[in-house]
Amino acid sequence: MNGFRAGPIAIVGCGLVGRAWAMVFARAGRQVRLYDANEALLQAAPGLLAEGLRDLEQSGLIESADAALARIVVAPNLKSALDGAVYIQESVFERTDVKREVFAAMDGLISPEAIIGSSSSGIPASEYTAGCACRARCLVAHPVNPPHVVPVVELVPAPWTTPETVAAVRTLMEEVGQVPVALTREIDGFLINRLQAVLLMEAWRLVEDGYATVEDIDRTISDGLGPRWSFMGPFETIDLNAPGGVADYARRLGPLYQRIASSCTEHRTWDEPLIAKVEHQRRQQLPADQLQQRSAWRDRRLMALALHKRERDAADAAAK
Amino acid sequence: MNGFRAGPIAIVGCGLVGRAWAMVFARAGRQVRLYDANEALLQAAPGLLAEGLRDLEQSGLIESADAALARIVVAPNLKSALDGAVYIQESVFERTDVKREVFAAMDGLISPEAIIGSSSSGIPASEYTAGCACRARCLVAHPVNPPHVVPVVELVPAPWTTPETVAAVRTLMEEVGQVPVALTREIDGFLINRLQAVLLMEAWRLVEDGYATVEDIDRTISDGLGPRWSFMGPFETIDLNAPGGVADYARRLGPLYQRIASSCTEHRTWDEPLIAKVEHQRRQQLPADQLQQRSAWRDRRLMALALHKRERDAADAAAK
Numbered sequence: 001m002n003g004f005r006a007g008p009i010a011i012v013g014c015g016l017v018g019r020a021w022a023m024v025f026a027r028a029g030r031q032v033r034l035y036d037a038n039e040a041l042l043q044a045a046p047g048l049l050a051e052g053l054r055d056l057e058q059s060g061l062i063e064s065a066d067a068a069l070a071r072i073v074v075a076p077n078l079k080s081a082l083d084g085a086v087y088i089q090e091s092v093f094e095r096t097d098v099k100r101e102v103f104a105a106m107d108g109l110i111s112p113e114a115i116i117g118s119s120s121s122g123i124p125a126s127e128y129t130a131g132c133a134c135r136a137r138c139l140v141a142h143p144v145n146p147p148h149v150v151p152v153v154e155l156v157p158a159p160w161t162t163p164e165t166v167a168a169v170r171t172l173m174e175e176v177g178q179v180p181v182a183l184t185r186e187i188d189g190f191l192i193n194r195l196q197a198v199l200l201m202e203a204w205r206l207v208e209d210g211y212a213t214v215e216d217i218d219r220t221i222s223d224g225l226g227p228r229w230s231f232m233g234p235f236e237t238i239d240l241n242a243p244g245g246v247a248d249y250a251r252r253l254g255p256l257y258q259r260i261a262s263s264c265t266e267h268r269t270w271d272e273p274l275i276a277k278v279e280h281q282r283r284q285q286l287p288a289d290q291l292q293q294r295s296a297w298r299d300r301r302l303m304a305l306a307l308h309k310r311e312r313d314a315a316d317a318a319a320k
Numbered sequence: 321m322n323g324f325r326a327g328p329i330a331i332v333g334c335g336l337v338g339r340a341w342a343m344v345f346a347r348a349g350r351q352v353r354l355y356d357a358n359e360a361l362l363q364a365a366p367g368l369l370a371e372g373l374r375d376l377e378q379s380g381l382i383e384s385a386d387a388a389l390a391r392i393v394v395a396p397n398l399k400s401a402l403d404g405a406v407y408i409q410e411s412v413f414e415r416t417d418v419k420r421e422v423f424a425a426m427d428g429l430i431s432p433e434a435i436i437g438s439s440s441s442g443i444p445a446s447e448y449t450a451g452c453a454c455r456a457r458c459l460v461a462h463p464v465n466p467p468h469v470v471p472v473v474e475l476v477p478a479p480w481t482t483p484e485t486v487a488a489v490r491t492l493m494e495e496v497g498q499v500p501v502a503l504t505r506e507i508d509g510f511l512i513n514r515l516q517a518v519l520l521m522e523a524w525r526l527v528e529d530g531y532a533t534v535e536d537i538d539r540t541i542s543d544g545l546g547p548r549w550s551f552m553g554p555f556e557t558i559d560l561n562a563p564g565g566v567a568d569y570a571r572r573l574g575p576l577y578q579r580i581a582s583s584c585t586e587h588r589t590w591d592e593p594l595i596a597k598v599e600h601q602r603r604q605q606l607p608a609d610q611l612q613q614r615s616a617w618r619d620r621r622l623m624a625l626a627l628h629k630r631e632r633d634a635a636d637a638a639a640k
Contacts, residue, residue, distance in 0.1 A: 122576055144544045145561070152544030179543035181536035189580040191532055191540045196554070197577040198518040198584060203554050212511055216501035218553020220511045223499040224464045224472030226553075227625050229546030232618065233538020234516070234523050239602050240615045241465070247599040254590040256442055257517040260509040264518060265585040270574040279567040282559050295560045298552065301632060305547050308628045312621060 004172035005113070007086035008033055012078070012102060014045045016146065017119050018091035023052055023148040025089075026068040028176035034074050035081035042074055056148065059303035061310075082109045087172055089141065091119040099128040107132040115165055117141030117155075122193065124186040125158040136162045141169055142190060143178075149302045151179040154190050202264055207281075208274050214281035231309060324492035325433070327406035328353055332398070332422060334365045336466065337439050338411035343372055343468040345409075346388040348496035354394050355401035362394055376468065379623035381630075402429045407492055409461065411439040419448040427452040435485055437461030437475075442513065444506040445478040456482045461489055462510060463498075469622045471499040474510050522584055527601075528594050534601040551629060 009025045011018045014036035022045070026032045036042040049072060053065035062068060075081035082088060088110065092102050099118065106116060115137045118125055129138040140156035147153065153173050157166050166182055173180035183190060189197055203217050212220075228237050235246060242249035286294055329345045331338045334356040342365070346352045356362040369392060373385035382388060395401035402408060408430065412422050419438065426436060435457045438445055449458040460476035467473065473493050477486050486502055493500035503510060509517055523537050532540075548557050555566060562569035606614055 150544060150547060152540055154540065154544075179539050181532065181539050181544075183531050185531065187526075187531055188583060189576065191526065191537060192544055193576065194522055194526070194580050194584075195519055195537075195540060196545055197580040198522045199515055200554055200558070200577055201581040202514055202518045206507075206511065206514070211503050211505065211507055212501065214555045215553075217511060217515075218555050219499050219501050220472055220474065220515060221549045221553040222551055222556075224470060224474075224501075224512055225516055226546060226549030226551070227470060227622060227629075228618070229541045230550035230625065231542055231546070231621055233535075233541040233546075234520055235534045235538050235598065235602060236542075236606075238520070239606065240611065240618055243611075245599065245608060245611055246602045247595050250590045250595045250598070254595075256509065256513065257520055258587070258589055260514050260517040261521040262587055263508060264514075265587075267578070267582055267585075269578055270570045275567050275570045275574075278555065278570070279565065282555060282566045286556075286559065288565060291560065291563075291565055297636070298548070298560055301551055302547060304632055305550065305628070308625070309547075312624055316617070 004168060004175055005086045007031075007084060010035065010075070010081045010085035010088040011091060012036070012081065012088055012106065013091035013093070013119070014038075014041050015091065015093075017143070018089070019045055019049055019052065020146040020148040021089045021091060021119070021143070022049055022072055023056065023068065024176055024178060026071040027053070027056065027062045027148075030071065030176065032072045033081045033085065034072060035078050037078075046072065046074060052148065055299070055303065059300070060307050061303055078105060079109050082106060082111075082114070084111060085114055086111070087169070088114060088116045089119060090116055094121060094123065096123055096127050099123065100131075103128050103132055103138065107134050110134060113137075115139075115169060117169055119143060122189065124156060125161065126186060129158055129160075135160050137165050139165055139169065140190070141173070141180075142192065144192060146299070147178070149299060149306060151177065151306075152192070153178045153180050154192055155180055155182045156186055156190050157183070158186065201268065204270055204274065204278065205264065205268055207278060208268065214278055215285060230305065231312075324488060324495055325406045327351075327404060330355065330395070330401045330405035330408040331411060332356070332401065332408055332426065333411035333413070333439075334358075334361050335411065335413075337463070338409070339365055339369055339372065340463070340466040340468040341409045341411060341439070342369055342392055343376065343388065344496055344498060346391040347373070347376065347382045347468075350391065350496065352392045353401045353405065354392065355398050357398075366392065366394060372468065375619070375623070379620070380627050381623055398425060399429050402426060402431075402434070404431060405434055406431070407489070408434060408436045409439060410436055414441060414443065416443055416447050419443060420451075423448050423452055423458065427454050430454060433457075435459075435489060437489055439463060442509065444476060445481065446506060449478055449480075455480050457485050459485055459489065460510070461493070461500075462512065464512060466619070467498070469619060469626060471497065471626075472512070473498045473500045474512055475500055475502045476506055476510050477503070478506065521588065524590055524594065524598065525584065525588055527598060528588065534598055535605060550625065551632075 008031040010033045011022050022032050053068050056062045057065040118140050120140050125140050129135040139161045142154045144150040170180045238249045239246040328351040330353045331342050342352050376382045377385040438460050440460050445460050449455040459481045462474045464470040490500045558569045559566040
C-alpha cells in the first residue's frame with residue numbers, strides 16, 4: 001500500500017498542541033474531528049483555529065484559511081470523534097494517569113485498523129498503553145511546539161508497537177507535510193529533548209561557572225551554530241567541514257570533542273540560586289510583561305523562516 | 321573613547337579563514353593589508369577575494385564588490401603589513417609551534433597600541449603569547465567558518481589579556497557587523513565548540529546505540545530545534561516556552577534534563593567501526609564526489625539566510 005488510508009483524523013485534546021495538529025491535517029486536505037472533555041476548550045477551538053489559520057494565510061504558508069477551516073468539525077463526544085477515524089492524534093495533558101485514562105477510553109471505540117499517536121513530549125507510550133487491546137497500533141508522535149510551524153515529528157514505538165504502525169504514521173506525516181523521524185525504541189527524552197538537554201545543560205554550566213553571560217551564549221547559537229542547523233543537521237554540518245567528509249572530520253576533531261564531553265560529566269542541578277542568576281539576566285533583556293508579545297514575535301519569525309526555507313528548497317529543486 | 325581606533329587592519333595568514341576576515345573588514349570600510357609567508361597563497365588571494373566579494377554582491381549582502389576589493393592590498397612582507405596597523409587578525413595554521421613563531425615575529429613589529437586577535441579554533445592564546453611583550457593586547461578572536469557569512473566571533477582572553485583589550489575588540493567587531501561574544505577566561509573548546517561538542521557526542525551516541533539513523537537525527541535539528549536556534553539562543557527559546565519564563569521552565573523541565581544528562585556521562589570514543597557506520601550512512605545521502613558542490617550550496621544557503629535575517633530584523637525595527 002502506498003500512502004495512508006483515506007478517512008478522517010481525530011484530535012483528542014484541544015489545547016495549543018491539539019489545535020496546531022488540527023491545522024496541520026486540515027491544511028493538507030484531511031477531514032478533522034476535534035474532541036476535548038473540557039467543553040469550554042472544545043467550543044473555543046474553532047474561533048482560535050480560524051485565527052491561527054489566518055496567520056498562516058497572511059504569512060503565505062497556506063492558500064486559504066477558510067478552506068482549511070471548513071474541514072474541521074467539533075465532535076459532540078469521544079465516540080463520535082473516533083467513529084471511522086483512521087488516525088487519532090492524542091494531545092491531552094502530559095500526565096501518565098490522564099493519558100492512561102484516555103487511551104483506555106479510546107481502546108473500546110476506535111476502528112480495527114485505526115492508529116493512535118500521542119503528542120507526549122516525555123512519557124513513553126509503554127506507560128499508558130500496556131493494557132490496551134489496540135496497543136500494537138499505539139506510539140508516540142511528538143512534535144516541536146508549534147507543529148503547524150515547526151515540521152519535525154518524532155515517532156517512538158513502545159515495545160509492542162508494530163513496525164507497520166511506525167511506517168504508516170511516517171507515511172501519513174510525510175503526506176501532510178511534516179518531517180517524521182523515527183526511534184527504534186524508547187529512551188528518556190526521545191531525540192528532540194535529549195539533543196536539547198545536552199546543549200542546555202552545558203549552557204547552564206557555562207553560566208554557573210561564570211565563563212559567559214546568558215546573552216552571549218544565546219548569540220553563540222543564534223549567530224553562530226544555529227543558522228547552519230536551521231537547514232542542515234549536525235552530521236551534514238561536519239560532513240561538509242573537512243575535505244574528506246565526516247570520517248576525516250571525526251578523526252581530526254573527535255579527540256577534542258571527547259575531551260570536552262569528558263569534562264562535562266560532573267552532575268549538576270539547576271538549583272534556585274542558579275535559576276535566579278539566569279532569570280535575572282533574561283529579565284534584563286526582556287521584562288516579564290513582554291514575554292507574551294515576544295512569543296508572538298517568535299511565531300511570526302518561525303513562519304517567515306518556514307516560507308524562506310520553502311522558497312529556497314523550491315529554487316534548489318528547480319536548479320537541478 | 322567610543323569606537324575602535326582608525327587605521328588599517330592586517331590579516332596574517334591568507335587561507336580560507338584569513339581571506340574571509342579580509343572581506344569582513346573591507347566591506348565595512350576598513351583598509352586591509354594581507355600577508356602570508358606562503359608567497360603563492362598570498363598572490364592568489366586578490367583573485368579569490370574578488371570571487372568571494374562578487375558572491376556577496378550577488379546575494380544582496382553588499383553593495384559593491386569592487387569598492388570592498390579596492391580597500392585590500394597585498395603587503396610585501398610582515399613588517400610592512402603590520403606598520404601602523406591598529407588590529408591584526410592572525411589566521412595561520414592551527415598548530416601551537418606555528419602560532420608561537422608568528423606571534424614572536426609580530427611582537428617586535430606591531431605598533432605600541434595594536435591588538436592581535438587569533439582565529440584559533442581550539443588552542444588558547446596562553447599557549448603561544450606567554451613570551452610576547454605585547455601579550456596583554458593578545459587574545460583569541462575565533463569565528464565560525466566562514467566569518468564573512470556567519471557573524472559570531474568568540475573573544476577568549478589569556479590570563480594576561482587586559483579587559484580593555486577584550487572591550488576594544490568587542491567594539492571593533494560590532495563596528496564591522498560581526499556578533500562578538502566574550503568568555504571571561506580560557507576553557508577547552510571555548511563556547512562554540514563546547515556547545516557543538518555536547519550535541520555531537522549525544523548524536524553519535526544515539527547512532528552507536530542504534531536508536532536512530534544519521535539522517536533522522538539531522539532532521540531532528542534541521543526541521544525541529546535548528547529553526548528556532550537560527551534567530552534565538554537556547555536560553556531565549558526556553559524563556560518563551562513556559563508561561564512564567566525561564567525560571568518557570570527550569571523548575572518544570574530541569575529534573576528531566578538533569579536525568580538525561582546523567583544518562584550520558586559514560587565515556588565514549590568515536591572508534592573506527594563507529595566512524596565507518598556514520599560515514600556509510602552519510603555517503604548513502606551524499607556521494608563523496610559531491611561534497612564540494614554541496615559545500616558551495618551550503619554557502620549560498622547561509623548567504624540567503626543572512627539576507628533573510630537582515631530583512632526581518634529591519635522589518636521588526638521599523639514596526640517598533
